[in-house]
Amino acid sequence: MLTKIAFTGDFCPIGRVDSMLQQGRGADLFPEIVELFRDCDLVVVDLECPLTDAGEPITKTGPHLRGSPKAAGLLKALGCNLAATANNHFMDYGWTGAQDTHAALKDQGIAWVGSGASLHAAAGHRILERNGLKLAFVNMTENEWSTTQGDSPGCCPIDYPTALLEIKKARSMADFVFVILHGGHEHYELPSPRMQRQFRFMIDAGADAVIGHHTHVISGYEHYRGKPIFYSLGNFCIDDENQRNSRWNQGVILVLEITDAKQLEFRLFPVEQNNQLPGTRLLPDPERSNVIQHIDDLSVTIADEPALRSAFDHFCRTRASVLRSQIQPYRHPVLLAMHRRGLLPSLIGKRKRRLLNALCQCESHREVLLYALLDHDVIE
Numbered sequence: 619m620l621t622k623i624a625f626t627g628d629f630c631p632i633g634r635v636d637s638m639l640q641q642g643r644g645a646d647l648f649p650e651i652v653e654l655f656r657d658c659d660l661v662v663v664d665l666e667c668p669l670t671d672a673g674e675p676i677t678k679t680g681p682h683l684r685g686s687p688k689a690a691g692l693l694k695a696l697g698c699n700l701a702a703t704a705n706n707h708f709m710d711y712g713w714t715g716a717q718d719t720h721a722a723l724k725d726q727g728i729a730w731v732g733s734g735a736s737l738h739a740a741a742g743h744r745i746l747e748r749n750g751l752k753l754a755f756v757n758m759t760e761n762e763w764s765t766t767q768g769d770s771p772g773c774c775p776i777d778y779p780t781a782l783l784e785i786k787k788a789r790s791m792a793d794f795v796f797v798i799l800h801g802g803h804e805h806y807e808l809p810s811p812r813m814q815r816q817f818r819f820m821i822d823a824g825a826d827a828v829i830g831h832h833t834h835v836i837s838g839y840e841h842y843r844g845k846p847i848f849y850s851l852g853n854f855c856i857d858d859e860n861q862r863n864s865r866w867n868q869g870v871i872l873v874l875e876i877t878d879a880k881q882l883e884f885r886l887f888p889v890e891q892n893n894q895l896p897g898t899r900l901l902p903d904p905e906r907s908n909v910i911q912h913i914d915d916l917s918v919t920i921a922d923e924p925a926l927r928s929a930f931d932h933f934c935r936t937r938a939s940v941l942r943s944q945i946q947p948y949r950h951p952v953l954l955a956m957h958r959r960g961l962l963p964s965l966i967g968k969r970k971r972r973l974l975n976a977l978c979q980c981e982s983h984r985e986v987l988l989y990a991l992l993d994h995d996v997i998e
Contacts, residue, residue: 621876622658626854628666631685633857634896644692647897655697665701670718673711678763690722704732704757704773705800709764713771732757740774743788754792760801789824802833838916857892934989941990
């Protein structure tokens with residue numbers, strides 16, 4: 619019997635989607651998706667925010683995101699069985715927000731993975747059974763404000779020893795192990811060479827497939843040691859009025875198929891989300907074929923390690939001047955220009971320390987920062 623597992627990219631029910639949800643019409647925004655998921659045995663959604671009306675926003679850089687607890691009912695209506703909660707926004711409203719989310723998911727019979735009251739709890743894998751198969755899921759995220767490093771609540775960080783031990787533990791108990799990773803460079807369509815090594819490590823540790831998201835754009839895939847790695851599924855549903863008709867509003871649903879011979883095959887379903895109309899829909903041809911061709915083109919670059927390094931070097935060159943400005947305390951363009959010319963001294967305040975913390979602890983931020991701090995030519 620063929621077993622189908624669907625994976626989505628980032629899901630954050632805000633904007634017009636939340637307005638419809640409050641009217642009790644959330645599922646109306648996803649009619650084709652409901653049909654697709656109905657044909658699957660298991661649906662895994664990356665829940666990119668807490669579902670809570672409570673909690674205080676944590677101290678961090680970047681926006682604070684949250685959705686209504688009613689969105690758990692929307693996930694249930696979509697057919698979601700498992701929420702991946704290890705990401706950079708799940709703890710935006712602290713442990714209170716995370717606990718509210720866990721309770722809302724539990725009320726709908728939806729399991730979760732990737733977050734907990736401690737590192738030990740957050741790192742634990744989740745096993746679900748379908749068609750006589752035990753399917754294990756491990757969920758980790760790059761280190762930002764959401765991750766836990768010990769006894770504090772939070773999301774499971776990407777950590778090689780933790781990943782190795784958890785994947786091996788899951789491997790001993792399950793027929794298949796799927797690792798879900800949240801990380802990468804936002805709006806950049808390729809993995810960095812560091813990310814490629816990181817994702818491949820999960821296969822070396824015993825995973826059968828690795829699925830990524832966070833960049834808000836679609837990336838490519840590769841087969842490593844005969845196992846599939848998908849670097850980013852893009853967005854599944856995040857309504858941002860500033861992103862209409864951009865790459866932000868394209869994503870892909872991945873359906874992994876386990877054959878009777880216990881072989882993994884896959885299909886990709888490109889989607890459009892929250893452009894003129896709120897919600898997520900399957901792309902028709904020829905748009906669908908164009909997206910698949912673009913994914914294939916990205917995959918060619920991923921398979922060529924020198925080309926991948928060259929592309930990432932170019933990306934760093936375009937970002938270096940921005941990073942160099944960000945690590946200075948001056949925000950006004952004139953002051954920034956004066957500092958660049960040596961007319962103002964360098965000062966580090968509390969907000970700047972938070973920014974530096976974020977740039978240093980997150981793997982993707984850090985590798986571009988290190989490039990920027992070296993004496994490279996940059997693209998202004």
